[in-house]
Amino acid sequence: MTSSKTGNKRKLKEIREFRKQVLAWYDRHARILPWRSPPGQKPDPYHVWLSEIMLQQTTVGAVIPYFEKFLRKWPDIKALANAERQDVMSAWAGLGYYTRARNLHTCAKVVLEEMNGIFPEEEKALLALPGIGPYTAAAVSAIAFNKPTNVVDGNIERIMARYFAVTEPLPGIKKKLKAHALALSNKQSERPGDYAQALMDIGAGICTPRTPKCGICPIQAGCKGYNQGIAKDLPARAVKPLKPQRFGFLYWIQDKEGRVLLHRRPEKGLLGGTYGLPTSDWVDASERDNLEHLKHFQEIRFEGDDRKKIRHSFTHFDLELEVRRSAPVKSLKIGKDYFWHRTEDIGDFGFPSVFKKALKLNL
Numbered sequence: 001m002t003s004s005k006t007g008n009k010r011k012l013k014e015i016r017e018f019r020k021q022v023l024a025w026y027d028r029h030a031r032i033l034p035w036r037s038p039p040g041q042k043p044d045p046y047h048v049w050l051s052e053i054m055l056q057q058t059t060v061g062a063v064i065p066y067f068e069k070f071l072r073k074w075p076d077i078k079a080l081a082n083a084e085r086q087d088v089m090s091a092w093a094g095l096g097y098y099t100r101a102r103n104l105h106t107c108a109k110v111v112l113e114e115m116n117g118i119f120p121e122e123e124k125a126l127l128a129l130p131g132i133g134p135y136t137a138a139a140v141s142a143i144a145f146n147k148p149t150n151v152v153d154g155n156i157e158r159i160m161a162r163y164f165a166v167t168e169p170l171p172g173i174k175k176k177l178k179a180h181a182l183a184l185s186n187k188q189s190e191r192p193g194d195y196a197q198a199l200m201d202i203g204a205g206i207c208t209p210r211t212p213k214c215g216i217c218p219i220q221a222g223c224k225g226y227n228q229g230i231a232k233d234l235p236a237r238a239v240k241p242l243k244p245q246r247f248g249f250l251y252w253i254q255d256k257e258g259r260v261l262l263h264r265r266p267e268k269g270l271l272g273g274t275y276g277l278p279t280s281d282w283v284d285a286s287e288r289d290n291l292e293h294l295k296h297f298q299e300i301r302f303e304g305d306d307r308k309k310i311r312h313s314f315t316h317f318d319l320e321l322e323v324r325r326s327a328p329v330k331s332l333k334i335g336k337d338y339f340w341h342r343t344e345d346i347g348d349f350g351f352p353s354v355f356k357k358a359l360k361l362n363l
């Protein structure tokens with residue numbers, strides 16, 4: 001009994017020491033980011049939430065200009081909730097994962113209409129909002145409201161794998177890494193928001209994926225991965241299967257007035273609700289020779305020798321689109337999601353990256 005009490009005390013002391021080192025480092029080296037509040041000031045939950053949604057699957061460098069643009073256009077939750085859906089989608093164009101933009105807008109409406117424009121503070125209530133998963137709920141609760149949650153992003157996973165020398169491969173060890181992070185966070189109420197951001201910063205700037213800068217790391221003394229000389233090889237990763245390859249046609253169809261045919265993609269599914277050029281179905285690359293044009297384009301005469309290609313990589317597959325350019329068409333029976341538009345300003349639609357690549361081909 002006495003020895004387990006001593007063991008617990010020692011553990012608690014180690015945890016306090018770890019957190020002290022992390023926070024002391026943060027006080028000197030915290031990154032200055034547009035969504036962070038200056039020292040001593042309360043963070044704005046709208047800024048924290050907006051940045052965390054944008055940072056899902058996206059780097060800080062890519063997010064900063066989008067975050068600043070959104071704040072200029074919609075400085076608070078009310079302004080964003082009252083924005084037109086299409087304006088939000090257009091402002092998001094290029095950041096990818098468009099479901100995030102739709103959920104962002106829906107979430108803003110829910111917070112305005114059902115919560116009087118005030119974000120809930122607790123993880124559980126945040127988790128019930130559109131577009132907020134477990135990581136984002138924990139991050140917003142900790143950073144915006146200083147609640148002691150267990151925030152574990154990719155950077156923090158890497159630190160945990162190295163600090164505790166976990167040698168099994170990701171993704172199978174995610175739970176284990178979260179449990180390690182929890183052991184360091186649980187019931188620790190000292191500056192939880194700063195602690196989470198400090199670990200994120202250490203992961204981004206010191207405990208980096210390829211060459212960790214262990215020489216300047218504030219938690220080096222207790223890092224098992226460093227002490228065993230295996231840090232840079234952690235976390236190990238299971239070998240990824242090759243991405244599936246898909247193929248499709250991209251249509252550049254003009255009418256006699258020189259307007260081009262555009263398509264609004266269905267709300268659900270990949271690139272849902274965005275505007276772009278029409279495409280055929282996207283089939284497995286092995287089926288490319290059997291791919292037929294969409295039914296309503298089958299009568300169109302396409303210029304046979306135009307074989308410009310666009311290659312784009314999505315998270316779960318790579319896509320090759322082969323361009324089919326039409327001679328000017330007189331009339332076309334098309335569904336309500338298709339419409340003609342002047343070529344001069346189609347760039348203003350805020351196309352997703354795959355269609356921006358098509359515009360660069362000067363079709």
Ligand code: SF4
Pocket residue numbers: 159162163206207208212213214215217218219220221223225226231232
């Ligand atoms: S000592 Fe090295 S491996 Fe360990 S946490 Fe610090 S940077 Fe990462």
